Amino acid sequence: MRKxxxxxxxxxxxxxxxxxIFAQTPAVDVGKVRAYADPITEKILLAMN
Amino acid sequence: MDGPxxxxxxxxxxxPLFILGFYFGRNTPKLLLFGGMGWVLALILRIIPLNxxxxxxxxxxxxxxxxxxxxxxxxxxxxxxxxxxxxxxxLKAGLTFGLGWxxxxxxVIYFPSVLLSPTTSSLxxxxxxxxxxxxxxxxxxxxALTFIVLKATSYKEYLVVAVVxxxxxxxxxxxxxxxxxxxxxxxxxxxxxxxxxxxxxxIYTIKKIY
Numbered sequence: 355m356r357k358x359x360x361x362x363x364x365x366x367x368x369x370x371x372x373x374x375i376f377a378q379t380p381a382v383d384v385g386k387v388r389a390y391a392d393p394i395t396e397k398i399l400l401a402m403n
Numbered sequence: 404m405d406g407p408x409x410x411x412x413x414x415x416x417x418x419p420l421f422i423l424g425f426y427f428g429r430n431t432p433k434l435l436l437f438g439g440m441g442w443v444l445a446l447i448l449r450i451i452p453l454n455x456x457x458x459x460x461x462x463x464x465x466x467x468x469x470x471x472x473x474x475x476x477x478x479x480x481x482x483x484x485x486x487x488x489x490x491x492x493x494l495k496a497g498l499t500f501g502l503g504w505x506x507x508x509x510x511v512i513y514f515p516s517v518l519l520s521p522t523t524s525s526l527x528x529x530x531x532x533x534x535x536x537x538x539x540x541x542x543x544x545x546x547a548l549t550f551i552v553l554k555a556t557s558y559k560e561y562l563v564v565a566v567v568x569x570x571x572x573x574x575x576x577x578x579x580x581x582x583x584x585x586x587x588x589x590x591x592x593x594x595x596x597x598x599x600x601x602x603x604x605x606i607y608t609i610k611k612i613y
Binding site for chain 1: 464558560561563564565568570571574575578579582583597600606607608
């Protein structure tokens with residue numbers, strides 16, 4: 355298989371998998387900022403508001 | 404429905420598409436028509452498996468994934484078949500074919516939604532502009548995918564690229580909007596960035612032929 359085909363397929367699968375992982379991560383909405391809910395980020399964002 | 408807003412939206416979406424369609428397809432209107440027909444046929448062919456799955460499975464992520472895979476398989480399969488049948492071979496012909504595909508999709512999806520939307524009147528032009536951007540991006544994506552499929556007529560592995568690229572496009576848009584619930588401008592920005600990547604890749608692949 356051609357190199358560019360392998361390269362682009364790897365990127366596309368990575369994008370698909372990456373967004374899936376991102377979408378599955380529980381999220382908190384703090385004002386207009388959407389942060390992904392690790393406790394530290396959440397605390398920082400809550401403090402900022 | 405707010406008349407003037409709808410008229411502006413129609414002009415914003417369809418005027419550039421029709422002008423480009425007329426310019427590139429003036430000598431080959433058949434390619435515009437075949438492109439448009441391809442989108443409609445691919446939709447008709449997958450309506451039953453699409454709806455059956457949605458009746459049986461309630462999980463949103465699974466439905467988005469399945470719909471994206473069906474769109475990739477049916478649309479790119481149909482595009483490949485039609486590109487071969489119509490003997491589309493050069494860049495201009497590919498562009499015309501992709502434009503026809505995008506125009507048909509805009510006519511079927513966008514036209515009725517603006518015409519019939521009860522919320523148009525309560526939304527301003529700025530709220531509705533993401534839909535205009537979405538159509539431009541969709542047409543660009545169809546042109547890029549047509550170029551990749553053109554390459555697939557010589558090297559079959561590019562058909563796999565086209566199917567996967569289309570599937571991932573729909574997957575990203577579906578997850579970003581329905582699961583992650585990102586604001587619409589962010590969803591369109593994400594889809595536009597992905598489509599630009601696809602367009603650059605399509606130019607790279609097609610440059611090797613012409």
